[in-house]
Amino acid sequence: MRKSIIAVDMDDTICHLVKRAIYHNNNDFPTHVLKYEEMLDWNTDHLRHPDCTQDVFYGRPGLYEELELFDEHVVGEMEKLHNAYDVIIVTAAQPQAVVEKWNWLQKHMPFIPIGNFFPCKRKNLINYDLLIDDGVHNLVPALQDGRKVLCIPHPWNLRAREQYGFPLLTSWEGAKEKIDQIFEIQETS
Numbered sequence: 001m002r003k004s005i006i007a008v009d010m011d012d013t014i015c016h017l018v019k020r021a022i023y024h025n026n027n028d029f030p031t032h033v034l035k036y037e038e039m040l041d042w043n044t045d046h047l048r049h050p051d052c053t054q055d056v057f058y059g060r061p062g063l064y065e066e067l068e069l070f071d072e073h074v075v076g077e078m079e080k081l082h083n084a085y086d087v088i089i090v091t092a093a094q095p096q097a098v099v100e101k102w103n104w105l106q107k108h109m110p111f112i113p114i115g116n117f118f119p120c121k122r123k124n125l126i127n128y129d130l131l132i133d134d135g136v137h138n139l140v141p142a143l144q145d146g147r148k149v150l151c152i153p154h155p156w157n158l159r160a161r162e163q164y165g166f167p168l169l170t171s172w173e174g175a176k177e178k179i180d181q182i183f184e185i186q187e188t189s
Contacts, residue, residue: 004129004183005086005088006081006088006131006132006179007089008078008087008132009091009152010091010101012134014078015108016069017058017063017067018036020063022036022039024063025048025049028052037155040159042156059097061096062100065103070152071172073171077175078109078111080176081175084176086116088128089105090123092120105117124141130149130150131150133149139151139157140164143166150166150178152169152170153170
């Protein structure tokens with residue numbers, strides 16, 4: 001019997017990218033201080049210093065290797081999921097960030113094999129049963145394709161959460177049990 005496939009995003013799902021990018025932005029451009037709560041959209045051009053492009057904000061060498069874990073439960077819950085399901089990491093990445101993201105994953109979650117690591121921006125092209133993500137651009141197509149989703153809440157997905165009513169994963173504590181319930185409900189439907 002095939003195990004259910006759980007696709008898990010990296011940035012701002014199992015680790016904190018935006019908060020770390022904001023930290024560097026605020027050190028490099030103190031006249032244009034950003035706050036996490038202000039990140040209401042992916043397009044933050046109006047908030048940043050003119051010299052801070054998307055490439056500068058997210059392209060700092062070494063940025064992806066210094067990211068903090070999402071919370072103290074994420075590693076344990078990801079390992080439980082890995083043991084019960086076919087967990088794949090599906091993460092958007094510029095070519096220079098792929099190695100950094102793999103290094104981060106191996107440091108924190110070495111149980112995830114290379115064959116389960118997919119650098120991919122268009123996640124709807126990947127086959128999975130459940131997507132755990134913070135990006136509306138990934139969650140909405142998954143829902144439209146009839147797939148299960150869990151949304152990691154952040155300011156930039158608030159409007160879509162209200163519009164689509166995504167089920168939320170606000171903490172990784174108890175994530176496996178929550179996902180087990182989702183799949184049990186699916187099997188009895």
